[in-house]
Amino acid sequence: MALSSSLLEQAVDQLATLPGIGRRTAMRLALDLLRREVHEVTRFSDAIRKLREEVRYCEECCNISDQPRCTICQDPGRDAGLVCVVEDIRDVIAIENTRQYKGLYHVLGGVIDPMNGVGPDDLHTLELFTRVQTGPVREVLLALGGTLEGDTTGFYLNRRLAGMGVLVTTIARGISVGSDLDQADEITLGRSIADRKPYESGQRR
């Protein structure tokens, strides 16, 4: 695709580096940006530049934050004895959206993935261990994805945390609320039977 403008060429090239955006979509995005007012596009590009240049991470939980400590770690209403370990910021947002969790978080910044050269030291594991050994942490809840990498990471963390006098728990795996049994994959269904629990009356779902 030869373009008559090197400015457009460069913008399309850059947009096409985004995950899931091919050159055809990148062209559509570039043309959309071209149709906007200059000040709108300046605001757009500034927001992206500042995000990376001025980003800070919470000293305690490694969550993204504008201050040295994030709003969640600063909240006195949160249970500082319970720390939920997640892969990245998206997981924090997903759990916060449930409004069910009142503990703190620890953002690993990834999962152990030997195939892609990601080991425990590439993640914020040391910060977690320091936190558990020096802070008021009572329970570490592992909320990692149900992938091979997520399982490997959970296995590693559980083993390292074992001697630190802390309860290690993991989120329940099972059939999604509202979904049919015959739609679930066999591993999930098998696990939901193995992990069965006493029926609580009053618990409708």
Add this chain to the structure above:
Amino acid sequence: MALSSSLLEQAVDQLATLPGIGRRTAMRLALDLLRREVHEVTRFSDAIRKLREEVRYCEECCNISDQPRCTICQDPGRDAGLVCVVEDIRDVIAIENTRQYKGLYHVLGGVIDPMNGVGPDDLHTLELFTRVQTGPVREVLLALGGTLEGDTTGFYLNRRLAGMGVLVTTIARGISVGSDLDQADEITLGRSIADRKPYESGQRR
């Protein structure tokens, strides 16, 4: 979705203004940008800012260009008597990719769309008429999309160009090369029969 960082919030807001990008995808793109080196993100945001700030359009054909006249209009090997009218820059790229067309272009910058308040004067129609009346234009080839708006625009241009002593043609509509008849919609199939042409031996497709 409440975020712990206003920088992230703003970047996600801005990315979500792009066509076809929802907030969930915008978050994924923002996190991808966050993982990059600062200089990479600066290059990314600069490319977008410069695209809009420094963009220029060809004085002759309204195609995007880095110089006052675009590379196509500057090319002496092109037939200046033939002008292909298209909706936007993407169409120029698509036609250039065929390597079949050796004339010049005229980029309207849209199509007549009364429902969205786009009239002929919002497009580069005046530039086209001036070009036809003052230049060496012999034929105007309308290459507009097969939509109601494309048809309306073609109808308007044909009527306006009628008195200017220029041949107005339009691209052929018909069955796509390599596609089955029963896959085509009825209007296209009907038009391909109405617009039938003498069989040329030696023409395999």
